[in-house]
Amino acid sequence: MATGRTHRPATRSRGIPEATVARLPLYLRALTALSERSVPTVSSEELAVAAGVNSAKLRKDFSYLGSYGTRGVGYDVEYLVYQISRELGLTQDWPVVIVGIGNLGAALANYGGFASRGFRVAALIDADPEMAGKPVAGMPVQHTDELERIISDNGVSIGVIATPAGGAQQVCERLVAAGVTSILNFAPTVLTVPDGVDVRKVDLSIELQILAFHEQRKAGEEAAAAAEAGAPPPVRATGATRKGPDGDVPAVMPA
Amino acid sequence: MATGRTHRPATRSRGIPEATVARLPLYLRALTALSERSVPTVSSEELAVAAGVNSAKLRKDFSYLGSYGTRGVGYDVEYLVYQISRELGLTQDWPVVIVGIGNLGAALANYGGFASRGFRVAALIDADPEMAGKPVAGMPVQHTDELERIISDNGVSIGVIATPAGGAQQVCERLVAAGVTSILNFAPTVLTVPDGVDVRKVDLSIELQILAFHEQRKAGEEAAAAAEAGAPPPVRATGATRKGPDGDVPAVMPA
DNA sequence: ACCTGTGAAAAAATTCACAGCC
DNA sequence: GGCTGTGAATTTTTTCACAGGT
Numbered sequence: 349m350a351t352g353r354t355h356r357p358a359t360r361s362r363g364i365p366e367a368t369v370a371r372l373p374l375y376l377r378a379l380t381a382l383s384e385r386s387v388p389t390v391s392s393e394e395l396a397v398a399a400g401v402n403s404a405k406l407r408k409d410f411s412y413l414g415s416y417g418t419r420g421v422g423y424d425v426e427y428l429v430y431q432i433s434r435e436l437g438l439t440q441d442w443p444v445v446i447v448g449i450g451n452l453g454a455a456l457a458n459y460g461g462f463a464s465r466g467f468r469v470a471a472l473i474d475a476d477p478e479m480a481g482k483p484v485a486g487m488p489v490q491h492t493d494e495l496e497r498i499i500s501d502n503g504v505s506i507g508v509i510a511t512p513a514g515g516a517q518q519v520c521e522r523l524v525a526a527g528v529t530s531i532l533n534f535a536p537t538v539l540t541v542p543d544g545v546d547v548r549k550v551d552l553s554i555e556l557q558i559l560a561f562h563e564q565r566k567a568g569e570e571a572a573a574a575a576e577a578g579a580p581p582p583v584r585a586t587g588a589t590r591k592g593p594d595g596d597v598p599a600v601m602p603a
Numbered sequence: 604m605a606t607g608r609t610h611r612p613a614t615r616s617r618g619i620p621e622a623t624v625a626r627l628p629l630y631l632r633a634l635t636a637l638s639e640r641s642v643p644t645v646s647s648e649e650l651a652v653a654a655g656v657n658s659a660k661l662r663k664d665f666s667y668l669g670s671y672g673t674r675g676v677g678y679d680v681e682y683l684v685y686q687i688s689r690e691l692g693l694t695q696d697w698p699v700v701i702v703g704i705g706n707l708g709a710a711l712a713n714y715g716g717f718a719s720r721g722f723r724v725a726a727l728i729d730a731d732p733e734m735a736g737k738p739v740a741g742m743p744v745q746h747t748d749e750l751e752r753i754i755s756d757n758g759v760s761i762g763v764i765a766t767p768a769g770g771a772q773q774v775c776e777r778l779v780a781a782g783v784t785s786i787l788n789f790a791p792t793v794l795t796v797p798d799g800v801d802v803r804k805v806d807l808s809i810e811l812q813i814l815a816f817h818e819q820r821k822a823g824e825e826a827a828a829a830a831e832a833g834a835p836p837p838v839r840a841t842g843a844t845r846k847g848p849d850g851d852v853p854a855v856m857p858a
Numbered sequence: 859a860c861c862t863g864t865g866a867a868a869a870a871a872t873t874c875a876c877a878g879c880c
Numbered sequence: 881g882g883c884t885g886t887g888a889a890t891t892t893t894t895t896c897a898c899a900g901g902t
Contacts, residue, residue, distance in 0.1 A: 367893060373812040377791060391861065400793040404895055411863055419862045420902040436812050437819030444811070451710035458706050461791055461808035466815070505818055506811070529821060530814040536632060536716055538655040546817050548810045553716035555803045556699070556761070557628040557691050559785040560721065562801050563760055564692030566784060622871055646883065658883095659873055666885055674884045675880035 364435075368409040372432050374399045375406065376465075379429045391422040433466070443470035443502045445528075447519050448511030449479055449489050452534055452552075456510060457485035470502040475515065492519075499526035506530045513537040520547075619690075623664040627687050629654045630661065631720075634684045646677035688721070698725035698757045700783075702774050703766030704734055704744050707789055711765055712740035725757040730770065747774075754781035761785045768792040775802075 378398035382390055392410075396403035410416060410423075416431055417423045433439050444462070446453050449472050456462070457472055472489045474480070480491045490498065498504070507523040509516050509531060516535035523531060524545055533539050533549040541547055633653035637645055647665075651658035665671060665678075671686055672678045688694050699717070701708050704727050711717070712727055727744045729735070735746045745753065753759065762778040764771050764786060771790035778786060779800055788794050788804040796802055 365892070369816050370809075370813055372816070373806070373809040376812070377806075378793070393861085398793065402895085404897095405893090407862065408864080408894080415863070417862050418902070419900075420860050422861070435816070437815040438812065440819070442815055442818070451706065451713050455706035455710045456807060459807055461806070462811065465808055465812060467808070467811055506814055508811075530818045532810055532814060538633070538653065544821070546814055548814055550805060550807070550810055551628070551632075551716070552711060552714055552805070553720055553722070554625075554628040555787055555805055556717065556722055556763075557631070557693065557720060558624055559761055559787060559801055559803055560692040560697055561624050561627070561690070563697070563785045564695070566799070567760075620871070648883085657873080659875095660871090662884065663872080663886080670885070672884050673880070674878070675882050677883070 364412045368412055369436075371399075371401065371405075371409055372436055374401070375409070376429065376432045376436065376438075379425055379432065382425050383429055387425055389418075389422045389424055392417070395423065438466035440466065442467050442506055443504045444468065444506045444508055445471045445473055445495075445498060445502075445504050445523075446508045446510060447473045447492070447495070447523070448509060448515070448535075449474040449484055450510065450512075453508075453510035454484050456508060456534075457487065467506075470504055471498045473498065475511070492522075495519075495522055496526045499523065499528060504528060506532070508532045508534070509539075510534045619667045623667050624691075626654070626656065626660075626664055627691055629656070630664070631684065631687045631691065631693075634680055634687065637680045638684055642680055644673075644677045644679055647672070650678065693721035695721065697722050697761055698759045699723070699761045699763055700726045700728055700750075700753060700757075700759050700778075701763045701765060702728045702747070702750070702778070703764060703770070703790075704729040704739055705765065705767075708763075708765035709739050711763060711789075712742065722761075725759055726753045728753065730766070747777075750774075750777055751781045754778065754783060759783060761787070763787045763789070764794075765789045 375395065378395055379390075381398070382395075390398075392403040392407045396406045399406065407417075410428075413431060413435055416428055430439075444467050446456050446469060449457065453472065453474070457469060462469060469485070469487065471494075472484055472487055473492055473495055474489050475492045477491060479489045482489050499507075505528055507520075507528040507530070509519055509523075511519055513535045516533065516537045517539060520531060520533070520539045520541065524541060529544065530546045531539065531541065531548070533547055534552070536551050536553070539547050539549075630650065633650055634645075636653070637650075645653075647658040647662045651661045654661065662672075665683075668686060668690055671683055685694075699722050701711050701724060704712065708727065708729070712724055717724060724740070724742065726749075727739055727742055728747055728750055729744050730747045732746060734744045737744050754762075760783055762775075762783040762785070764774055764778075766774055768790045771788065771792045772794060775786060775788070775794045775796065779796060784799065785801045786794065786796065786803070788802055789807070791806050791808070794802050794804075
């Protein structure tokens with residue numbers, strides 16, 4: 349099982365660029381906030397600031413959806429909220445299951461951002477029999493044995509995996525076999541899925557690593573060549589070989 | 604306070620493209636797994652599969668770091684682990700603080716992926732006096748009053764914000780004022796920071812919304828023009844105006 | 859006077875395809 | 881024969897800048 353490629357090839361769905369799709373939730377969030385403050389209209393510049401992008405990009409993004417603004421005025425907040433919601437498919441109700449109710453799974457179950465955007469947590473599933481029946485976020489945790497039945501009874505097409513890395517692929521396969529076609533993966537593993545199944549991943553430590561990269565660079569601007577002792581970019585041993593997993597490979601991370 | 608731009612302008616640090624930096628943690632994870640299985644060398648193709656990318660991209664990415672492979676053979680796993688770790692700044696120890704110890708904060712505190720990659724959780728901070736002293740992940744939660752002292756005592760330069768959206772900006776400003784220059788934001792808000800401070804965000808619901816978009820598209824392939832009754836892309840009322848937040852704007856989401 | 863929508867230009871990222879080395 | 885490293889080609893994304901509408 350699970351033969352197909354990993355990840356889909358970033359298809360440009362319905363002509364809306366993937367990069368734009370990825371920003372629509374950002375705009376939606378900013379617009380929802382404006383809507384709650386009963387702001388009737390907003391300019392591309394204002395909305396761009398609120399969403400943390402620049403206005404040219406925002407206007408270009410919106411241009412893929414249609415002409416929803418009014419020149420000289422801006423965008424009608426309510427109307428735009430609706431259009432983006434519709435485009436994202438959030439005007440319908442998506443039942444999701446969360447598999448793996450550890451700290452993270454519980455956090456997700458309690459996370460308001462799901463419920464408020466068309467996602468309904470249909471069930472919480474965990475492999476630990478101890479967890480079964482325990483209420484999390486006002487909902488009893490169910491055992492993995494029930495997985496297939498739950499998926500099918502609730503017409504679930506989106507699954508969230510928050511298990512340890514080890515169990516993720518197996519859970520993924522069961523979800524897919526039961527009919528799930530979109531998976532949000534929080535486990536730090538690459539999932540292999542058949543064609544036609546979407547996987548998106550969130551790795552909590554990846555963003556931190558990217559920050560460390562930039563942080564190091566900031567520090568390096570002062571400390572400069574102190575550590576690297578004047579040698580150009582690659583530290584690689586000057587002429588000597590450096591093959592084996594032993595030898596002169598410098599002491600690696602904590603491990 | 605907090606005057607500067609939002610987000611940094613995606614600087615191409617030291618000539619390594621941002622897109623490449625974002626994938627280095629992926630490669631590192633795959634390599635670490637190989638290393639644990641004592642695999643000595645790996646080809647770009649094998650590693651690409653393990654990391655979930657294609658091999659041309661991987662080779663191009665590595666080419667920015669230097670020539671760390673051997674033609675006809677592949678890459679030395681240990682050596683590459685070290686090189687990528689070094690490039691990402693993970694050979695040094697980064698003390699981080701986590702602010703906001705709710706479900707998510709606790710999940711982060713317990714998340715092994717931090718500790719195993721050069722990040723050390725120096726403190727857990729929460730605004731709730733009830734939480735103070737409670738142990739989470741084997742560590743007593745400290746009160747927000749201590750924030751500045753903790754940052755300074757531990758030389759913390761990376762902060763993780765896992766508070767509700769409302770408190771995030773204020774926490775952010777205190778972190779920055781205390782000397783933090785990189786922030787990982789889990790709160791669903793755009794943070795405004797001065798120049799020179801990096802912010803990266805993880806929004807748990809954004810990925811889900813992107814999945815919904817694709818999921819809807821899959822469903823739409825069969826259901827097709829059933830809902831949209833043959834009209835081309837924009838549904839906008841044919842000629843009539845559609846201004847006010849009332850009128851013919853179709854009933855909006857759950858809200 | 860203001861602001862959108864968008865062609866066109868520029869920049870960035872990805873993919874191709876193959877020379878060069880093991 | 882196998883695999884890396886990389887210029888060149890291609891595609892995608894971002895940015896510019898302004899025509900056109902309110």
